[in-house]
Amino acid sequence: MNETSKTRRAFLKDSCSVLAAFGLAAYGINVAGCDTTEEPTDGITISGKTMSIDLTIVTALNADKGxxxxxxxxxxxxxxxxxxxxxSNVCPHEGNPVTSFDGSQIRCVHHGWTFSTTGTKTGVAQKNLTTLAITKSGNTLTVTLL
Ligand code: FES
Known part of the structure; x- marks a missing residue:
């Protein structure tokens, strides 16, 4: 890793920390290149193979590109x-977590594979993301996990 990439990585990490301090990164408000590693908990219930998301609490997801x-x-x-x-956030390349969305592309920061908003491979990616079933009822999203 050269000095430039260290500086950029440190900047991105600091930027994410600032967003987290305002509670934005925790809900996935995405900044291009921001590795959103904060784990949101409020408004999210994971039980067995189901994840429920309360959109009255995880409000950032209501916005386009959330x-x-x-x-x-x-x-x-x-x-x-x-x-x-x-x-699934498991990258089909080597299984690292896919953690970035810039509003038009989902990106795995580990080796740069990218995917469209429908999970279709783009760029150098060779496989699609695995789609999960999702439904909305009222203010609740229900995702069927693998
Ligand atoms: S693990 Fe995602 S691009 Fe390599």
Whole structure:
């Protein structure tokens, strides 16, 4: 790792820390290149193969391009123009967690594989993300986990 990449990484880490301090990163408010590693808990229930998300608490997901990442559920959820989509956050390349969404592309920061908002491989990626079933009832999203 050269000095430039250390500086950029440190900047991104610090930026995420600032967002977390305002409670934004915890709910997946995404900044391009921000590795959203904070685990949100309020408004999220994981039970067996089901993750429930209360949109009255996880309000950032209501916004177009909203993003939620849960390592506990091994899932990511995005708001793609009002359509909620969920995917396994296990990268199909080498299994690291996919943690970044810039509003148009889901990205695995580990080796740069990228995916469209429908989970389809883009760029150098060779496999699609695994889609998870998601439903909305009232203010609750229900994701069926693997
Ligand atoms: S593990 Fe995701 S790109 Fe390699």
């Amino acid at each position: 993003f939620l990442m849960s390592n506990n559920a091994k899932a990511i959820v995005i708001n793609d123009g009002g359509t909620f989509r969920a995917f």
